[in-house]
Amino acid sequence: MTIWFEGGFSTLTMRIVDIIARKRDGKDLTPEEINYMVQGLTAGTVPDYQVSAWLMAVYLKGMTLEEIVALTMAMAQSGRMVDLSGIPGVKIDKHSTGGVGDTTTLVVAPIVAAAGIPVAKMSGRGLGFTGGTIDKLEAIPGFSPALEMPSFLRQIRRHHLAVISQTGDLAPADGLLYALRDVTATVESIPLIASSIMSKKIAAGADKILLDVKVGNGAFMHDLQDAVLLAQTMVNIGRVSGRETIALLTGMDEPLGCAVGNGLEVQEAIDILSGKVQGRLRDLCLMLAAYMLVMAKAENTISEGREKAIRLLDDGSALRKFVDFITAQGGNPEAVVNPALLPAAQFQREVVAARDGYIQSINTAEIGYSAVVLGAGREFKGQQIDLAAGLVMKCRVGDYVARNQPLAVLHSNRHDVLEPTSEKVVEAIAIGDRPVSPTQLILGFVDDAGLHLN
Ligand code: URA
Ligand code: CA
Numbered sequence: 001m002t003i004w005f006e007g008g009f010s011t012l013t014m015r016i017v018d019i020i021a022r023k024r025d026g027k028d029l030t031p032e033e034i035n036y037m038v039q040g041l042t043a044g045t046v047p048d049y050q051v052s053a054w055l056m057a058v059y060l061k062g063m064t065l066e067e068i069v070a071l072t073m074a075m076a077q078s079g080r081m082v083d084l085s086g087i088p089g090v091k092i093d094k095h096s097t098g099g100v101g102d103t104t105t106l107v108v109a110p111i112v113a114a115a116g117i118p119v120a121k122m123s124g125r126g127l128g129f130t131g132g133t134i135d136k137l138e139a140i141p142g143f144s145p146a147l148e149m150p151s152f153l154r155q156i157r158r159h160h161l162a163v164i165s166q167t168g169d170l171a172p173a174d175g176l177l178y179a180l181r182d183v184t185a186t187v188e189s190i191p192l193i194a195s196s197i198m199s200k201k202i203a204a205g206a207d208k209i210l211l212d213v214k215v216g217n218g219a220f221m222h223d224l225q226d227a228v229l230l231a232q233t234m235v236n237i238g239r240v241s242g243r244e245t246i247a248l249l250t251g252m253d254e255p256l257g258c259a260v261g262n263g264l265e266v267q268e269a270i271d272i273l274s275g276k277v278q279g280r281l282r283d284l285c286l287m288l289a290a291y292m293l294v295m296a297k298a299e300n301t302i303s304e305g306r307e308k309a310i311r312l313l314d315d316g317s318a319l320r321k322f323v324d325f326i327t328a329q330g331g332n333p334e335a336v337v338n339p340a341l342l343p344a345a346q347f348q349r350e351v352v353a354a355r356d357g358y359i360q361s362i363n364t365a366e367i368g369y370s371a372v373v374l375g376a377g378r379e380f381k382g383q384q385i386d387l388a389a390g391l392v393m394k395c396r397v398g399d400y401v402a403r404n405q406p407l408a409v410l411h412s413n414r415h416d417v418l419e420p421t422s423e424k425v426v427e428a429i430a431i432g433d434r435p436v437s438p439t440q441l442i443l444g445f446v447d448d449a450g451l452h453l454n
Contacts, residue, residue: 014036016037019037020053023061024057024061028067030070037051037054038074038173039078042079042176055177055180055181058186058189059188059189062189062191065233065240068237071199072195072198075203076171076202076203079173082149083205084118084120087120087156089296091206091207092112092119092206092209092210093208094210094292095209095210096212097212098130099214099255099364100255100365100367100371101256101258101259102212104212104281106133106322107269108288109161109163110319110325111285111309111313111321112296115296115312117292117298118161120153120162120205122163122164122166124165126385129365129369129372134165136269137326137329137331138262138387139262139263140335141335143329143330143331145163146164161324162328166200170203173199174195177192191233193220194233201243206243209244210248211245212247212248213230213248214250214252215227215249216252216439217363217364218252218254218255219252228249228446231247231446235448239448244295244448247445248442249445249446250441250442251441253439254362254393254439255362255368255393259391260392260393261371261388261389261390261391261411262343262385263342264390264392267342268281272285272313273313273318274319287302287442289312290309291305293305293309342388344411345386345389345412348411349418350406350410351408352403352405353395353431354403356403356431357400358398358434359395359401359430360397362396363427374389375388375389375412375413386412388412389412389414391408392408392409393408394408397436397438397439398435
């Protein structure tokens with residue numbers, strides 16, 4: 001017997017097949033139905049084939065904001081909810097939706113912590129062609145991302161900064177759903193991506209969330225319209241769940257920094273913290289830091305926040321904070337001043353321009369994949385990576401290059417992949433006669449007041 005009430009079923013008589021059917025028919029699910037699905041999935045009582053059918057129904061029919069919020073909270077509560085309330089101050093998390101040469105956390109976190117704002121960061125490893133903060137930090141000799149919760153909290157009180165790897169007990173329902181989405185062609189769904197990202201941020205204990213939504217040929221979202229929709233959905237989840245959320249929309253039509261690959265990206269982050277390198281990666285880090293300082297109410301305006309971030313870089317405070325942080329987690333602080341202590345690849349190869357001309361475009365995902373082939377990333381979960389491998393870009397969209405001028409330098413410990421990767425990189429960088437403008441770095445942002453495009 002089925003008992004209807006308020007548009008749903010009583011949990012006593014709820015059946016997964018009915019929940020799938022209702023979503024298939026385009027109906028809105030109740031929070032009870034969504035909870036029932038997520039709890040069953042986490043407990044292992046709902047088989048993968050039913051979850052998969054439900055995911056496809058969600059992919060095809062979409063979800064209302066109320067459904068997305070219910071799904072986000074059910075996933076967040078499917079495992080450990082980190083409690084940061086014992087740490088004084090506003091805890092702000094930042095999250096990038098994933099890009100290439102996207103090394104912002106290693107620069108932004110020390111700047112914000114140097115301003116006295118606690119940064120309690122849980123980060124992931126790289127997957128596919130995008131990198132992950134935890135892999136990058138492991139390129140520092142001795143560094144460990146495996147702190148127990150009490151040490152993590154102690155370190156944040158003492159240094160205002162700690163970074164640990166996201167463990168399996170944080171939003172486990174998301175891990176299970178993500179694995180099924182990956183093999184059922186249901187990854188590219190805005191309700192599913194938004195709830196996946198926000199459930200992990202909420203479970204990690206953030207009071208406020210700054211999102212960096214990447215747009216372009218090296219990101220999940222290839223066009224601005226989709227990125228705006230994803231950003232608005234996540235900002236709305238944040239508002240309804242009581243976590244103020246702001247989403248920047250930033251360009252990913254070329255690698256953000258010059259370095260792509262773990263040890264190489266750590267070196268670039270250190271160069272920015274040491275004041276040796278300017279450019280787009282630094283510009284975006286300053287902007288992200290500015291937003292975090294304003295969200296933490298340490299500064300009043302974004303331009304004041306940016307000025308403050310520049311001062312913390314220029315006077316060495318951010319670099320000192322980085323040194324304290326890696327030392328506290330077992331890393332060798334000498335690596336900051338002596339690049340020879342970071343992993344170095346046995347082979348380096350220059351990739352040069354085949355002709356004169358302007359850089360028309362860069363296939364950024366292909367650059368990311370090339371770094372993976374050189375050894376910097378994983379083609380399957382758990383794969384061992386080469387922390388020294390990757391590539392360093394020597395050109396940007398719009399640059400004029402002469403024939404035989406270096407476009408990139410490949411780094412690898414595998415000689416056999418240099419030649420094929422070099423061909424891929426040449427193909428990924430289009431050179432032509434037409435002058436081209438640089439790609440846009442910051443396209444706009446979404447906050448509670450709506451969309452603001454630059
Ligand atoms: N990142 C996530 O954490 N989840 C998604 O679904 C996509 C990107
Ligand atoms: Ca589209």
